[in-house]
Structure formats: structure tokens, C-alpha cells
Amino acid sequence: MTPHASRRNDPRNPAPRGQAQAATRIFSDLRSVALTLALSGAVVLAGTIIARGQDAGQDAQTTVTHAYSNFGEVKYGPDFPHLDYVNPDAPKGGEISISSMGTFDSFNQYSRKGVPAALNTIGSEAILAATADDAYSAYCLLCTTMEYPEDLKWVTFNLRDDVTFSDGTPMTAEDVLYSFNLFLEQGITEYRAIVEGFIEGVEVLDPHTITFTFTDQAPIRERITFAGGTPVFSKAWFEETGQRLDESSDQPFMSTGAYVLDSFDYNRQIIYKRNPDYWGADHPLQIGQSNFDTIRVEYFADSQAAFEAFKAGAFTFREENSSLIWATGYENFPNLQDGHVIKTEFADGTVGTAQSFVFNLDRPTWQDKRVRDAIGMMFNFEWSNEALFYGLYSRVNSFWPGSELAATGTPSEAEVALLQPLVDEGLLDAAILAEEAPEPPVNAAAQNRPDRGMFRQAGALLAEAGWEPGSDGKLRKDGQMLDLVIVSYDPSFDRIINPYIENLQQLGVNAKLERVDTAQYVERRRAGEFDMVSHGFSMGFEPGIDLEQWFASKTADDSSRNLMRLRSEAVDKLIPAVVAAKDLDELQTAVHALDRVLRSIGFMVPQWFKPVYTVAYYDQYEHPENMPPYALGYMDFWWYDEAKHDALVAAGVLR
Structure with a gap:
């Protein structure tokens, strides 16, 4: 990079x-x-x-x-x-x-x-x-x-x-x-x-x-x-x-x-x-x-x-x-x-910053991908961009948005060569070898509330994960309510977070915004005292060993970049392929494979970026x-x- x-x-x-x-x-x-x-x-x-x-x-x-x-x-x-x-x-x-x-x-x-x-x-x-x-x-x-x-x-x-x-x-x-x-x-x-x-x-x-x-x-x-x-x-x-x-x-x-x-x-x-x-x-x-x-x-x-x-x-x-x-x-x-x-x-010719909400994967609730996917469906970017952002932003769809390093379509033969061993080891689902690169869900822009199909799909995922609504409409599992606290410090971000919380509450999630001062915000992120926070993944044209700070298991316990506490053996085995790339073709292939896997894990709810x-x-x-x-x-x-x-x-x- x-x-x-x-x-x-x-x-x-x-x-x-x-x-x-x-x-x-x-x-x-x-x-x-x-x-x-x-x-x-x-x-x-x-x-x-x-x-x-x-x-x-x-x-x-x-x-x-x-x-x-x-x-x-x-x-x-x-x-x-x-x-x-x-x-x-x-x-x-x-x-x-x-x-x-x-x-x-x-x-x-x-x-x-x-x-x-x-x-x-x-x-x-x-x-x-x-x-x-x-x-x-x-x-x-x-x-x-x-x-x-x-x-x-x-x-x-x-x-x-x-x-x-x-x-x-x-x-x-x-x-x-x-x-x-x-x-x-x-x-x-x-x-x-x-x-x-x-x-x-x-x-x-x-x-x-x-x-x-x-x-x-x-x-x-x-x-x-x-x-x-x-x-x-x-x-x-x-x-x-x-x-x-x-x-x-x-x-x-x-x-x-x-x-x-x-x-x-x-x-x-x-x-x-x-x-x-x-x-x-x-x-x-x-x-x-x-x-x-x-x-x-x-x-x-x-x-x-x-x-x-x-x-x-x-x-x-x-x-x-x-x-x-x-x-x-x-x-x-x-x-x-x-x-x-x-x-x-x-014009901004750098790689776009993948600004996103990220989950704290150390918390058991967010270790279930079905739950994370359901939560992600409730963020209506299309409505937000039209109603709140005046159409100024593009959706983050990669950790290298707006660049040739972003994975697109189905994997190339060279990407498959990197991914197949991880599938054979049981670290990745075989579907990743043939599916299109994961994209964030698309909601109707006419209103903040996601469309009915999206609500049904999110509800089905949560039910499959064992979360059922009680008489008060709140989702529970084993007597525990599905709580989600988004920690923030900037009042100007409230207008973006609050509509998201409204959608989560309609789904049955006990979601709330907790706004703290700057010092508390810094400490809460460092200590992992959050369910979800905003994070900017700032990658570059030439990723290398720095990827370990962002995504490696060994940095999950104490990292200012791996805030989501990601621990993935598949990711750990792909990072060396990026580091070892000898030319731009090899680098691009390895980054595409890594981007594809990171997106498939679903530890973030993508927000937006702009190329200017x-x-x-x-x-x-x-x-x-x-x-x-x-x-x-x-x-x-x-x-x-x-x-x-x-x-x-x-x-x-x-x-």
C-alpha cells in the first residue's frame, strides 16, 4: 500500500x-x-x-x-x-x-x-x-x-x-x-x-x-x-x-x-x-x-x-x-x-475509504453471521443517499472502493487457485468459488423503512438463528433481549444513525444510540466496549503487511484498526499471498480474493464514499x-x- x-x-x-x-x-x-x-x-x-x-x-x-x-x-x-x-x-x-x-x-x-x-x-x-x-x-x-x-x-x-x-x-x-x-x-x-x-x-x-x-x-x-x-x-x-x-x-x-x-x-x-x-x-x-x-x-x-x-x-x-x-x-x-x-x-484519485458500521465480534450475539446480515439489511442506504445525502455519495461495496483492487463478478481462475485450498480445508464455503462478489443489500429509496421483502428476509434469518419476538415485539433468545448499542460522538451523525435505529426497532431489535464525548469514544473503541461503531477502512494501491493490523487474528485482541476483533483463519492465510505478490497482476489477484472473503464474512454494514x-x-x-x-x-x-x-x-x- x-x-x-x-x-x-x-x-x-x-x-x-x-x-x-x-x-x-x-x-x-x-x-x-x-x-x-x-x-x-x-x-x-x-x-x-x-x-x-x-x-x-x-x-x-x-x-x-x-x-x-x-x-x-x-x-x-x-x-x-x-x-x-x-x-x-x-x-x-x-x-x-x-x-x-x-x-x-x-x-x-x-x-x-x-x-x-x-x-x-x-x-x-x-x-x-x-x-x-x-x-x-x-x-x-x-x-x-x-x-x-x-x-x-x-x-x-x-x-x-x-x-x-x-x-x-x-x-x-x-x-x-x-x-x-x-x-x-x-x-x-x-x-x-x-x-x-x-x-x-x-x-x-x-x-x-x-x-x-x-x-x-x-x-x-x-x-x-x-x-x-x-x-x-x-x-x-x-x-x-x-x-x-x-x-x-x-x-x-x-x-x-x-x-x-x-x-x-x-x-x-x-x-x-x-x-x-x-x-x-x-x-x-x-x-x-x-x-x-x-x-x-x-x-x-x-x-x-x-x-x-x-x-x-x-x-x-x-x-x-x-x-x-x-x-x-x-x-x-x-x-x-x-x-x-x-x-x-x-478529483480524489486515491482508493476510497470504506466507511462502515462494524460489529464487535467478541460479543457472542454478533458471532452469528445470520444476525449480522439481518442487522445490515435494515440500513437503507438508497433512502439515506436520496433524503439525507442529496445523492452525493456512492455505496461502499468493497474494502477498496472505486479502484481496480475491488473484487467484481465471479472469481478469476487465478483467484480460484488461491481460494480453492481454503475451501478444501473447510475454511470457506464452496459457493465463494462461483458466486458474484458480495454486494450490500439494495433497499427501496421511497422511504426509510426497508421494503417488505427485506424485512421478511431479515426476520427469517433471525428466526433461523433462534431469535423470536415476544409479546412486546422485542426479539429474545434464551431469555436475552437482542440489544444493539451504536456508540457515537458527533451530533451531526445522529440524523443518519437514528433512522437506522428506527428500522432496527421495527424489526424487533432493542437498538439505541449512545452518544459520548470524544475521550470516552476513543476509550470505548480501544477497549471494545461497543456493539457497533463507525470505522473507516483506509486501504491503498499496494496493500502489504499492514493488512495484518486491519484483519489478522493476532491483532484482534489489541488493535486500533481491527476494531471488529476479526479472527478468520481464511483471512490469515490470504494476507501472505498479498504480501508475497511480485507484480501488479499477482497483487491485484490476491487483493481481489481477500476482498471477496472479507466481504463474505459480513462484519461490517457498508456506508458510503465519494471520489471527490x-x-x-x-x-x-x-x-x-x-x-x-x-x-x-x-x-x-x-x-x-x-x-x-x-x-x-x-x-x-x-x-
Whole structure:
């Protein structure tokens, strides 16, 4: 999986908190390359092949290159002046301000303790970086070149000698080693459970050279970016402050990025400022980026309050995630009508996020697929999309929606070859070999209540599972009522959940919505104290070992991504086929098979996605004419127009 996959798919990090995604720095996650353990591969690219001498302990030919990719050539050669999609002459200055929902009490998103602040990794960089227009490549950022043999037994990074931390101290290989070990020793359990045993050794050869040697168990496609994707923090800062990776923090970790914390007021506001002494300002990967002097985040209790604040000019850029507000909220907005605010869409070429309700499979009630299927039938997406979403969304029908990785139709011969052994072992029903890929049920859109046929089918499934209605109409089994509690924190989601609950209650399910504050919501998800919650499955173009965090049995007891507590031997045996894929055809086949099996298990009730960014902003920002396919990048390669800002101030629109 490439880092373009998702803003939320870092295996060293807990998963996203809440239904409405908090403000995220889109491109900063792209630059975190293998924080996702994802960009990996064994294809020799745009590099020079040399022979290692005996003194280096290697006879094999070695590739020396500025970039690395799994599949095909990298887009940018060693001497590229800047990324194609940026404006290299973009002016520096001004402020962009955004909103975030809920609360925060920490600047450490790598810990299970506390609720992390928005953009808390904005100052982090790794050895390798991604771009927003090259889906499978990783480029040297903190290094000049990397070296590796054909079998990828090891990789050596030749680090730049001009990289400094935000306090001006130089970054060295010792900092890289310290940071890497920090994640292995103090990273979240699910991450360590997956990657332990991947590294045979790490050696600092000199202040600017470091070599990672891999074990045979380390996935081939993921080795280089596993080593090169870890954020690099200041060893001296950690030692001086006594900070731990697994504890909350009242400040971001010191790193090498373009932005540092300026000020904050807990649960109200955060301001990050551009470091005027940023070492990488003239780096080809950074030219035309990090253009704003300050990035301000304003916190609100819910999206409606945030929207009203946006209309009042309290912040100036809004990535809209409410279909109701997008369709109706701007109708009587004078600043939009007068041309002071721009409301528009941009294409989103990334894999769609499979937003869904998920069951807690640790609870016995939800271990019966018949019960899960019946519950899923009561969510009327068609009515919701027409009545609530104004037709803006598409139904999630895959864990890779809107992409070629989504399984369709009946399995190909290559897919059958992967699935047949699992059928023979009794891990899958034989029907999966010939049936169409599972699709969510389709309801009549004329009303919220599912059609009679759907109700009858759901009732039959529940009766077959032993649930019978009592005199009060409530379903019971062995004297136990069929209870379902949907845990949520965002009031704006009530209008979506409540109609679903009404349908469940009509079916005889004792369903209710329990809305809690942000901190409780985070803890309830972590502890598995729910029947159902919303979850976003953020996959990418190149899935790999990170799939274990989402779906493997070994992560079910303690995972920020496997919230449903999935334990499936069939899934466990398919994930290695994805990890081992050597080319795009093999990868696509393995992912299709996995997608087909995951959908057949039915642990989620699919919600929706849209293949566009919907944004509104005060007309004081500019963006490149040719936007890249894999990022909106408004905090990275957009810029501030001072003359336009002055005009807004003169018109009384902004202060």
C-alpha cells in the first residue's frame, strides 16, 4: 500500500478517532512513506549498479539510487528540479486556518494514552518521501542515495549532511537508529507484533551512513520502506525531556520538518508556524511547498458549530464532510454569493475509504453471521443517499472502493487457485468459488423503512438463528433481549444513525444510540466496549503487511484498526499471498480474493464514499493549475495571495 492510500493508515499510529475525520495534513502523511509499511518492492529503478567490494562483505551487485519503486520506473529522475505539480515560485507567507472536531490533550499520536492534537506530526520527516503523483515510488528526502543488493538482504542510506532539527542541531545516523529502535521498543502493541523479527541488525557506519539488515522473514516488498519510513526524531531531545513514545506529550516530538508548534490552548486552538531556518526549503521535493507562515486549527464541538464559525470568518478553509451542509448550508451564505468564498470540488484519485458500521465480534450475539446480515439489511442506504445525502455519495461495496483492487463478478481462475485450498480445508464455503462478489443489500429509496421483502428476509434469518419476538415485539433468545448499542460522538451523525435505529426497532431489535464525548469514544473503541461503531477502512494501491493490523487474528485482541476483533483463519492465510505478490497482476489477484472473503464474512454494514474532495475557502488562496491525483494538498502546495486577502479585509469579510 502506498502512502497515498490514506491519511490515517500509519501502522505505528492508533487508528482515526471518530466518524467525522478531524483536520489532517494530507501531504504530510504522503511524505511519511513507509510509516505505512507500504511502499515496498524489489524492482531496480533509476539507479547505478555497482559491485560491492570484499571489504564491504558483499559480492553481489548493488544498486545505488535516489528513488525506489515496487512496480515500474519512478516518475522523477535524480536531477529533477521540483515536482511537476507545484508552483516553484509560490510566495511564502500568510495563514491558512482550518477546523477540527472534539478535544485534544496530547501531541503524541503514537500512544494509546490521550487524544492527539490535529496535525501533531506536521513537523515529522522520514528518510524517504512520497509524491502526490507517483503511486508506487519512494524518494530520498533525508538521504542522498540508498544502496541495496538484488536480494534486498540489506539497505544502506547515505544521509544528507545538511539536515537539522528544528532547534538547529544536526541530524545524524544515531538519530535514525534511536528513532527506529524507539518504535520497536515503545510502539503500539499491534505494530510490534507484526514487525518484530524483521530486522537482523542496524549498523551506524559513520555519522551519515546507516545500514539495515533484514531477516528472511521480512516481506521482500516492504523492506526498504520499512527501514526508510520511520520518522526521525532528535535523540538528544528525547533524552533531555525523558519523553516516551508510549506516553502522552504536551509538545510535538522534535523532528526535521518545515513546521513547528507556535502556541496552543487545549481543546480550543493550535497554531503551527513555518520554521524560517528549515533545512529542506531548497530540496527538489520541497520547492513550492510549505508555503504558509502559519497553520491555525480551531476546535469545535461539532461540524454545525464549525460551519457557523466558518461563515463568520473564524477560519478560512473547510474540507466539507457533511452532505447536508454541502447541499443546503451555503445557499444563503452572502460571502459565497458575493464571490468572497469559493465552493468547489477536486478529483480524489486515491482508493476510497470504506466507511462502515462494524460489529464487535467478541460479543457472542454478533458471532452469528445470520444476525449480522439481518442487522445490515435494515440500513437503507438508497433512502439515506436520496433524503439525507442529496445523492452525493456512492455505496461502499468493497474494502477498496472505486479502484481496480475491488473484487467484481465471479472469481478469476487465478483467484480460484488461491481460494480453492481454503475451501478444501473447510475454511470457506464452496459457493465463494462461483458466486458474484458480495454486494450490500439494495433497499427501496421511497422511504426509510426497508421494503417488505427485506424485512421478511431479515426476520427469517433471525428466526433461523433462534431469535423470536415476544409479546412486546422485542426479539429474545434464551431469555436475552437482542440489544444493539451504536456508540457515537458527533451530533451531526445522529440524523443518519437514528433512522437506522428506527428500522432496527421495527424489526424487533432493542437498538439505541449512545452518544459520548470524544475521550470516552476513543476509550470505548480501544477497549471494545461497543456493539457497533463507525470505522473507516483506509486501504491503498499496494496493500502489504499492514493488512495484518486491519484483519489478522493476532491483532484482534489489541488493535486500533481491527476494531471488529476479526479472527478468520481464511483471512490469515490470504494476507501472505498479498504480501508475497511480485507484480501488479499477482497483487491485484490476491487483493481481489481477500476482498471477496472479507466481504463474505459480513462484519461490517457498508456506508458510503465519494471520489471527490468537497471544499470551501475564502478567496485568498491559490493552487496549482494541474492538481496531482493523490492529494488535495491545501496545506502543502497551495499558497496565500496577500492582495486578495487585503481585498477581503477592505470589504469587511475578514479582519
